[in-house]
Amino acid sequence: MKTQSIPYTNYKEQNRIDMVDFYNEATEDYEFWSNDYNMHFGYFIPFKTNPFKRDSMLNQMNRQVIKRLHIGKTKNRLVDLGCGMGATMRYALKHYKNVMAYGVTLSNFQVQKGNELLKGKNGIILKENYNNTSFQSNSFDSALAIESFCHSGHDYNSLKEMHRILKPGGRFVIADAFLKKDKTKLCKGGKYAYNKLCSHWNLEKLETHQFIKAKLEELGFIGIKVEDVSFRVAPSVLHVPFAITGFILKKLFGFNTIKRESFHNLKGSFYALLSGLHMKSFGYYMISATKSS
Numbered sequence: 098m099k100t101q102s103i104p105y106t107n108y109k110e111q112n113r114i115d116m117v118d119f120y121n122e123a124t125e126d127y128e129f130w131s132n133d134y135n136m137h138f139g140y141f142i143p144f145k146t147n148p149f150k151r152d153s154m155l156n157q158m159n160r161q162v163i164k165r166l167h168i169g170k171t172k173n174r175l176v177d178l179g180c181g182m183g184a185t186m187r188y189a190l191k192h193y194k195n196v197m198a199y200g201v202t203l204s205n206f207q208v209q210k211g212n213e214l215l216k217g218k219n220g221i222i223l224k225e226n227y228n229n230t231s232f233q234s235n236s237f238d239s240a241l242a243i244e245s246f247c248h249s250g251h252d253y254n255s256l257k258e259m260h261r262i263l264k265p266g267g268r269f270v271i272a273d274a275f276l277k278k279d280k281t282k283l284c285k286g287g288k289y290a291y292n293k294l295c296s297h298w299n300l301e302k303l304e305t306h307q308f309i310k311a312k313l314e315e316l317g318f319i320g321i322k323v324e325d326v327s328f329r330v331a332p333s334v335l336h337v338p339f340a341i342t343g344f345i346l347k348k349l350f351g352f353n354t355i356k357r358e359s360f361h362n363l364k365g366s367f368y369a370l371l372s373g374l375h376m377k378s379f380g381y382y383m384i385s386a387t388k389s390s
């Protein structure tokens with residue numbers, strides 16, 4: 098990785114600065130990936146979602162995550178930890194009238210543009226660090242994190258903060274890529290894909306799903322469910338080469354230059370595909386649980 102020679106704490110800080118720059122500059126490119134600005138992969142259900150229609154799979158991911166939150170009929174305060182442009186919040190608000198949605202991100206671009214997309218809806222995006230928010234303890238019924246905790250390396254602090262702000266009995270869902278084994282045990286190809294993926298998408302590191310489960314137990318979560326949904330996610334990952342080619346052609350034919358951050362992002366998407374092919378090393382998981390009462 099490019100910053101390996103820097104001491105770890107500086108590496109963490111540098112990674113965060115690079116990540117924020119990356120999202121401030123490259124977020125608008127995601128319109129090419131998703132009309133609704135979904136900044137994640139999709140969820141495929143045979144005969145239900147069309148594998149050729151990317152947005153239907155991306156919105157199905159929103160649906161699957163929200164379904165696992167068990168939102169009832171009473172008022173539900175929901176927080177999206179690393180919300181991007183608020184696509185999942187908008188999906189929740191459209192389908193559940195009793196939801197009040199908060200999103201946090203570190204990108205000014207996402208705060209400004211994401212809030213424009215939320216205008217007139219019962220939701221707001223705030224510039225906050227999900228590892229250390231200013232929210233009161235025990236204040237949310239639901240929390241979700243789609244492909245966002247990876248930026249902090251699936252850190253214990255992200256889980257601890259999520260636990261703090263959830264009410265007793267509150268639920269969370271994390272959807273993200275995790276390692277299936279410790280990074281020291283990855284094969285040569287797996288290690289190459291992992292290092293490139295982390296550096297191009299500004300991911301501090303990835304953890305194993307076993308690590309997350311152990312930390313959730315330590316925090317006192319109950320009913321922890323770890324689902325390997327890699328095969329559901331794979332069809333949308335296979336869209337990557339086509340989306341990249343289309344994006345580049347559109348820019349070239351429009352005589353537009355491609356920003357450095359956009360190139361970085363495109364290469365990251367390619368390494369996500371490469372990582373996905375190392376099925377013994379990487380998997381895409383949905384992890385959900387309840388905070389004990």
Ligand SMILES: C[S@@+](CC[C@H](N)C(=O)[O-])C[C@H]1O[C@@H](n2cnc3c(N)ncnc32)[C@H](O)[C@@H]1O
Binds near residue numbers: 137179184243
């Ligand atoms: C790949 S995007 C996913 C966005 C959104 N969850 C979605 O699926 O559309 C990752 C998001 O995590 C946010 N993020 C990363 N680290 C963060 C942190 N420490 N605090 C708050 N947000 C963070 C980024 O700003 C970005 O919005």
